Amino acid sequence: MESYVRCTRCDRYICPACMREAAVGHQCVECVKEGARSVRQARTAFGGRISTVPVVTYVLIALNVLAYLGELVRPAIVDRFEMLGAGLAGPDGGHYLWQAQHPADFSPEGVVDGEWYRMLTGAFLHLPPTEGTFGILHIVMNMVSLWNLGRVVESQLGRVRYLALYLLSALGGSVLVLLIAPDQPTLGASGAIFGLGAAYYVMARRLGADMNAVNRFMAGLLLWLLISAGLTSWQGHLGGLLAGGVVTLAYAYAPRDSRRALVQGAVCAGLLVLLVVLAVGKASALRNGAG
Template sequence: MDSESTVTTCYRHPQVECHVRCTRCERYICPDCMREAAVGHQCPACVREGARSVRQARTLVGGRVSAVPVVTYVLIAVNVLVYLAELVRPEIVDRFAMVGAGLLGPDGEHYLWVDPHPAGFTPEGLVDGEWYRLLTGAFLHLPPTGGTFGVFHVVMNMVALWNLGRLVEPMLGRVHYLALYLLSALGGSVLVLLIAPEDAVVGASGAVFGIGAAYYVMARRIGVDMGQVNRFMAGLLLWLVVSAVVTSWEGHLGGLLAGGVVALAFAYAPRDGRRTLVQVGACGVLVVVLAVAAVAKVSALTGGGVPQ
């Protein structure tokens, strides 16, 4: 007399009869739960567990590997969209440009800073507590008919960001790269505040110079042939000197220095459990140094008072 066959069902779908086991946990799985494996099939839970146990590739500085420079593309898109907004609302430039100390006259014109200021004049810039200008100015550019370059200001910066970002972002990873970009922009704005607080400055070039510094640091860290890299840096430094005649060299130099400091911290942090702590700590120290310098300068400009 034949024995009665035992009916086996999927552990995730008990109502479905099945006869295939997961090669990892040996539980029965139905066709909907089967996932191709090197040998046989695995259930979804084992596939997820296997993915967690696989060591994820990292960049030299500890960031996640990313073949597509998404952050670079997003930054370019943001800069272009802001520029289009400037074309529609030109007053955006005056409202968000990097200005350390200025006066808005009763006639709506902009005047050089004096303290105390005459009646009818109102402070504008960081001396009026507009600290956001330290970063917003880095996403603005000259209007089509403004300054020496006009529309080529945004075009040149975006071309440089496109070329450098596609090289540096994969070296660092997205989070490290974004931190580098923002801290470079901040460093450029703070140096403008310290040296030329009455200048109204716009442009992503401070951040771009910071990325250029990171390109040099990372190339040396990786050990590539430095011939082409050195030629690039020579051209970048030459532009820093030449641009002093027509642009804000303070913003360029500040971005270059801040970007170099951040890149050095990222590239040479110990490759063990302390790496993240060292990198975050270095960025934090840089932010504190820049913040203290900015507050001290604004305090000096306002006669000892710091606007809130």
């Protein structure tokens, strides 16, 4: 097809079927693609890419629900993947408190036996319907909290930063459990959710939000932390809260220039290294009978 229309950007002839309307005149397909690549991506106040759909929150909720359904089908999943620092599996199939010096027919289990995956898998498991203080309310309350908090935090941080925050908060909770109560089996997303709560508070202060409602929210969160000391794993809650606070402080107060992503990533990496060192040191001490 003969054409007499030129691209306003590269001045080449373009066919009428391929040309794209621009602010002034028309552009060819190649220039439109080049222009799209050169357009600067919109960012949130914390450096994340703006997204309107909280995909990561949806995926995290789905993983928790799928894991719960797996527990209902195979209850042994809980014993195999919950967070446990150190324990003993007896010849009768029972679970016993850790002792570095144990009979030959008892075998170690937990992080002390190299089951490091428990430090994250435990954050995706919840109490079976008929067990514990809360039963099925355990996962219901956690998923409602994740839905309410996660959507807000993810929209401000972007998907990558949000996922790093969630996983580091979950890991922080597990590490504090390992340090303080290594023989206490724990499970649930609460540690990660407490990390999201800390993130919500730090972000609100950084953005200059009305702190009255935010302070009431944090007061309720801290009150639950105290109440949970007698009902659930307060160590996991506190560890998640502290880890989430550290990560979000880095997100919120990193320099707002080309160094921002580097500083944020370095703090996350540094926290991960610290948590790993603490976990490895505690596991080694437990194995040597000094834990």
